[in-house]
Amino acid sequence: MAEIDLSYALRLPPKEAIAFLQQKGFAITWDWKENLGERNVQSFSVSRATKLEVLQAIHAELLRVLTDGITERTFIKELAPALEKLGWWGWQELTDPKTGETRLVNIGPWRLQTIFRTNIQAAYMAGRYKAQIDGAEDRPWWEYVAVLDERTRPGHAALHGRIFRYDDPIWDFIYPPNGFNCRCRVRTLSDFALERSGGRPENSAGRIGEIVVPIGEDREGNTITRTVKTFRYTDAMGQEKIFHPDPGFDYNPGRTWARWDALGSLEDCLEQTK
Numbered sequence: 001m002a003e004i005d006l007s008y009a010l011r012l013p014p015k016e017a018i019a020f021l022q023q024k025g026f027a028i029t030w031d032w033k034e035n036l037g038e039r040n041v042q043s044f045s046v047s048r049a050t051k052l053e054v055l056q057a058i059h060a061e062l063l064r065v066l067t068d069g070i071t072e073r074t075f076i077k078e079l080a081p082a083l084e085k086l087g088w089w090g091w092q093e094l095t096d097p098k099t100g101e102t103r104l105v106n107i108g109p110w111r112l113q114t115i116f117r118t119n120i121q122a123a124y125m126a127g128r129y130k131a132q133i134d135g136a137e138d139r140p141w142w143e144y145v146a147v148l149d150e151r152t153r154p155g156h157a158a159l160h161g162r163i164f165r166y167d168d169p170i171w172d173f174i175y176p177p178n179g180f181n182c183r184c185r186v187r188t189l190s191d192f193a194l195e196r197s198g199g200r201p202e203n204s205a206g207r208i209g210e211i212v213v214p215i216g217e218d219r220e221g222n223t224i225t226r227t228v229k230t231f232r233y234t235d236a237m238g239q240e241k242i243f244h245p246d247p248g249f250d251y252n253p254g255r256t257w258a259r260w261d262a263l264g265s266l267e268d269c270l271e272q273t274k
Contacts, residue, residue, distance in 0.1 A: 024059070026052060030047065036226065076112045083107070132166070144161070147184070213226055
């Protein structure tokens with residue numbers, strides 16, 4: 001099982017990442033679509049985890065990842081027995097708390113791998129954003145950095161090296177992570193560093209749009225959609241392409257968290273971002 005490379009993030013002081021994860025409450029959900037976007041900043045949830053004790057056990061172990069620096073492998077190895085004792089491991093008959101529907105679900109290491117990668121990456125990126133926005137006066141140019149290997153999605157690779165000012169609205173929805181297992185990040189540049197690098201800043205004006213994406217079905221079988229922002233760009237072959245984050249990742253957790261802290265209410269924060 002390949003582990004996600006978070007070495008660049010682990011060099012950072014994790015206090016903001018810890019604070020981001022610590023402030024979350026708990027939300028019992030049956031499906032990942034029930035806690036999408038900005039709401040995910042406020043509450044910690046895991047699909048099919050319908051017992052508070054299960055959520056608390058996973059949350060506590062994620063905090064230990066940040067505070068003690070344990071690896072993905074150790075996270076899975078040490079959390080699995082605890083979840084087994086709580087009856088949330090292997091093949092389980094789980095009941096949707098809203099409908100009473102029972103479904104046979106297989107919970108194994110792959111689920112914990114996804115939980116680890118999604119939550120740890122989001123926490124580090126939220127903390128990173130807060131630090132970067134605080135230093136934006138000295139380092140106002142932000143560069144998208146992708147891991148350019150065979151696992152990198154073409155859309156993410158196409159953003160690699162693109163530079164925008166910190167206050168460009170594009171960062172409201174492409175600041176990583178942009179999907180499950182996304183390993184992208186953002187680095188900041190001063191005016192001098194930008195000039196020395198030879199980078200050419202862009203402006204997203206006139207290039208941001210929206211697309212309606214189907215994300216599954218509700219309990220009655222009706223199609224659920226989400227409106228996701230898009231960025232129009234020209235690729236290396238001169239062809240026009242459209243990038244959009246995966247549904248549920250089409251927002252900036254760090255920005256939402258920072259605004260929430262400033263406004264004192266998530267509801268006020270969400271109202272301001274409409």
